[in-house]
Amino acid sequence: MSAVLPHGHADDHAHDHAHDHPHGWRRWVFATNHKDIGTLYLLFSLTMFMFGGVLALGIRAELFQPGLQVVNPELFNQLTTMHGLIMVFGAIMPAFVGFANWMIPLQVGAADMAFARMNNFSFWLLIPAGLMLIGSFFMPGGAPAAGWTLYAPLTLQMGPSMDAGIFAMHILGASSIMGSINIIVTILNMRAPGMTLMKMPMFAWTWLITAYLLIAVMPVLAGAITMTLTDRHFGTSFFNPAGGGDPVMYQHIFWFFGHPEVYIMILPAFGIISHVVPAFARKRLFGYTSMVYATSSIAILSFIVWAHHMFTTGMPVTGQLFFMYATMLIAVPTAVKIFNWIATMWRGSMTFETPMLFAVGFIFVFTMGGFTGLILAVAPVDIQLQDTYYVVAHFHYVLVAGSLYAMFSGYYYWAPKWTGVMYSEARGKIHFWGSLIFFNITFFPMHFLGLAGMPRRYADYPMQFADFNAIASVGAFGFGLMQVYFIVAIVIPGMLGKGEKAPQKPWDGAEGLEWEVPSPAPFHTFETPPKLNAAATRIVG
Amino acid sequence: MMKTNNALSRAANAARRQVARAALGAAALLVSTTAAAVNSLPGGPAVNQLDLHPPVTSIAASQQSLHYIVMGICVVIFVAVFGVMFYSIFKHRRSKGAKPADFHESTTVEIVWTTVPFLIVIAMALPATKVVVAMKDTTNADLTIKATGYQWKWGYDYLKGEGEGIAFLSTLDNTHRLASDSGKPEPMDNYLLKVDNPLVVPVDQKVRIITTANDVIHAWMVPSLGVKQDAIPGFVRDTWFKAEKTGDYYGQCAELCGKEHAYMPIHVKVVSQEDYAAWVAEQKKAMSAKADDPSKVWALDALVARGQQVYAANCAACHQADGKGLGPIKPVDGSPIVLDADKAKQIAIMLNGAANGAMPAWKQLSDTELAAVITYTKNSWSNATGQIVQPADIVAARP
Numbered sequence: 055m056s057a058v059l060p061h062g063h064a065d066d067h068a069h070d071h072a073h074d075h076p077h078g079w080r081r082w083v084f085a086t087n088h089k090d091i092g093t094l095y096l097l098f099s100l101t102m103f104m105f106g107g108v109l110a111l112g113i114r115a116e117l118f119q120p121g122l123q124v125v126n127p128e129l130f131n132q133l134t135t136m137h138g139l140i141m142v143f144g145a146i147m148p149a150f151v152g153f154a155n156w157m158i159p160l161q162v163g164a165a166d167m168a169f170a171r172m173n174n175f176s177f178w179l180l181i182p183a184g185l186m187l188i189g190s191f192f193m194p195g196g197a198p199a200a201g202w203t204l205y206a207p208l209t210l211q212m213g214p215s216m217d218a219g220i221f222a223m224h225i226l227g228a229s230s231i232m233g234s235i236n237i238i239v240t241i242l243n244m245r246a247p248g249m250t251l252m253k254m255p256m257f258a259w260t261w262l263i264t265a266y267l268l269i270a271v272m273p274v275l276a277g278a279i280t281m282t283l284t285d286r287h288f289g290t291s292f293f294n295p296a297g298g299g300d301p302v303m304y305q306h307i308f309w310f311f312g313h314p315e316v317y318i319m320i321l322p323a324f325g326i327i328s329h330v331v332p333a334f335a336r337k338r339l340f341g342y343t344s345m346v347y348a349t350s351s352i353a354i355l356s357f358i359v360w361a362h363h364m365f366t367t368g369m370p371v372t373g374q375l376f377f378m379y380a381t382m383l384i385a386v387p388t389a390v391k392i393f394n395w396i397a398t399m400w401r402g403s404m405t406f407e408t409p410m411l412f413a414v415g416f417i418f419v420f421t422m423g424g425f426t427g428l429i430l431a432v433a434p435v436d437i438q439l440q441d442t443y444y445v446v447a448h449f450h451y452v453l454v455a456g457s458l459y460a461m462f463s464g465y466y467y468w469a470p471k472w473t474g475v476m477y478s479e480a481r482g483k484i485h486f487w488g489s490l491i492f493f494n495i496t497f498f499p500m501h502f503l504g505l506a507g508m509p510r511r512y513a514d515y516p517m518q519f520a521d522f523n524a525i526a527s528v529g530a531f532g533f534g535l536m537q538v539y540f541i542v543a544i545v546i547p548g549m550l551g552k553g554e555k556a557p558q559k560p561w562d563g564a565e566g567l568e569w570e571v572p573s574p575a576p577f578h579t580f581e582t583p584p585k586l587n588a589a590a591t592r593i594v595g
Numbered sequence: 596m597m598k599t600n601n602a603l604s605r606a607a608n609a610a611r612r613q614v615a616r617a618a619l620g621a622a623a624l625l626v627s628t629t630a631a632a633v634n635s636l637p638g639g640p641a642v643n644q645l646d647l648h649p650p651v652t653s654i655a656a657s658q659q660s661l662h663y664i665v666m667g668i669c670v671v672i673f674v675a676v677f678g679v680m681f682y683s684i685f686k687h688r689r690s691k692g693a694k695p696a697d698f699h700e701s702t703t704v705e706i707v708w709t710t711v712p713f714l715i716v717i718a719m720a721l722p723a724t725k726v727v728v729a730m731k732d733t734t735n736a737d738l739t740i741k742a743t744g745y746q747w748k749w750g751y752d753y754l755k756g757e758g759e760g761i762a763f764l765s766t767l768d769n770t771h772r773l774a775s776d777s778g779k780p781e782p783m784d785n786y787l788l789k790v791d792n793p794l795v796v797p798v799d800q801k802v803r804i805i806t807t808a809n810d811v812i813h814a815w816m817v818p819s820l821g822v823k824q825d826a827i828p829g830f831v832r833d834t835w836f837k838a839e840k841t842g843d844y845y846g847q848c849a850e851l852c853g854k855e856h857a858y859m860p861i862h863v864k865v866v867s868q869e870d871y872a873a874w875v876a877e878q879k880k881a882m883s884a885k886a887d888d889p890s891k892v893w894a895l896d897a898l899v900a901r902g903q904q905v906y907a908a909n910c911a912a913c914h915q916a917d918g919k920g921l922g923p924i925k926p927v928d929g930s931p932i933v934l935d936a937d938k939a940k941q942i943a944i945m946l947n948g949a950a951n952g953a954m955p956a957w958k959q960l961s962d963t964e965l966a967a968v969i970t971y972t973k974n975s976w977s978n979a980t981g982q983i984v985q986p987a988d989i990v991a992a993r994p
Contacts, residue, residue: 121780122778131856337695383713385716392676405689405690429662434726434727507640516785
């Protein structure tokens, strides 16, 4: 992100003078450099994250007390829907692509992404999609309000913004597919000589698997929403029961996409954690091979568990049993990963800088989300908990404490390489502890609300639920403030180049080719393939 | 005796609430006193409830014990695994002089910790399988009732068994809906859970609930009975319960169904066999008395008075009591369709819905009710057409 600076870094320019590239706004609009595009992705997702967060605060403000004070039920449904869509498709997914753009070429010793111009296109597609999502609030009838899952036939009752939403999803899907192709080709074709697949950094591994998942399921989502579109406008009846369609078929198709999607949002997080924990334990990752196999198993299993989202639709006994067993099976490779991280810490020599704090926070809190997932997998228990706040608590434990915390961990870990300056450790710790505490204040009480039967997506609720809702709302505003603090006290100073100058390798236990280039990483790296040591972690000669 | 017991248990409840509230800490005290002002609702949510509802059916009881088992296993593993992690975090840190070890794999350990979780999930799956099979067995029901989800109310049809033929709609008490809109609802124990007509079923009888829906997907949920079943338009699904205790049990719609999703509660009244027989008799009598003769010709005032009730129960939630509509909901007051001399236009909209179902079809209302509500709207607020729509007009217009 040092690149955001208009001046400075004369050495970069000296280094780059043979490779002229556009300056000013052209540098960004016509960007083909993986680092610039990574920066763009990260800034875009940060913006969408803040917007989605504001929507979440709208929800929590309304739920602070029983009765409708802030929004009406229509707007409330729009808020929950758009919060979900924006956070999933606008914040988490592009953020991980941003990490991939920045780090994968550096980690595998490639000069850039394989398809630099397609890379530019897949980023710039995000902008119209993002604008359309946000703009849908200002369309007649307001934003889509059918939930982020866009279940038919409720989607058939939505106003024109539904079409804008579908179009935006299509564009985001196309962008994701292009990004995935780019990542796969980069990883498979452009690794430095000597870096075999089984010596590749875990982040590249998890992204390779994630990219295959994306290519497999984004077209499925595109199919589901296209059928919704033709049901709405062109007289088809795929999901419209009035014409002989089947609304449950929509759910099957959606969740065939949706469950792998869950892993798309968490596997790269596993990759980041698998770098941070060894770096700060000063000890190699335990069970690298089993990590790779566990990640692949999770990816494969993710295709055969989708209907556990649909236990209450009324499927046959055998269906419920199959999806219950398959879902519970995912606990095994996930447990292996947790054990491997803890074994990596075991008898290490640990220090707890902010990246490590977020990594440990991730392992601890994400595991709670994993356990509630196991509880939800038990079909009879799920009958009680399906569509209640328990589910809301569960997926925020895995998506906020999981994906988001891993990204914070990755940010603190790699930002010195991006910006060339160290963040303030004290501020990082404030951000961590504030986020951790407020996160739990927000989402822990939701387990109780769900057990007590409070349905999700409710604008108003029986008064017995009032105290826990009030606590959750207070926590949510605290969590929101901590993220504003993150931007103001950490991201912006980093982008402005304020802070102690970062050494080439700020973490003494870190391994990998990204630490073999100076901080900030020069505009072009690995223009000729580097010669690697036997472990493919260092450049020799 | 009963009274003292009640008083005692109320006192005990109050005391428990005090403790719970204190435990919730400063945050709760600072931010909210609403839950403090209401009592737990037996059969519905308790104040600051921490667990599943007290089960009233064998299925709900097995769900609860399954939850305890799985939860217990999870807590044990959690404590063990993170015990190890935090031990390591405190012991193996550089500030304590720890030197990093060099191991980074161990096939034995890795096989063990892959196998053990596998065995644990099998141990969880076995008892769960039994409950799944029991849960799905809807055969040999004593009473079969169809629950139809409408935007936004429930319709109940007693299809088979004692009470066959009884049918009614069950809607949230409109005062609760208005209280919600007011933004400052008075403390009510059954806030958003009070309906006009609860579903009445006999105790100790197997009741099969067939669910379907008229417009979008809804879900029929009653936690105490251990039941949640999606109601899907165009399809029927079923579930069952056999309540072991008389009482009132509450639930809500559990699948997002549009703007009034939070306002279509479910109230199941489980009564003794005798009370049930008496209720059925009373319903049958009321039905035959209430059955409107669709060929009756009504006078304007009588029809308007009847229509006002129909409007309040079905239309006011969206179109508002003053007929002015709200946001995207069109006003009825002054509507060109309502004022049109051609009665057929409004009748068609009432029977078929409009705006892609945003205005639902109301064909499930009786001919007299439809005639009454149309006549009411044509002669209320600023609308003064003087037109009368008779039940016979509706009969003629029905397809």
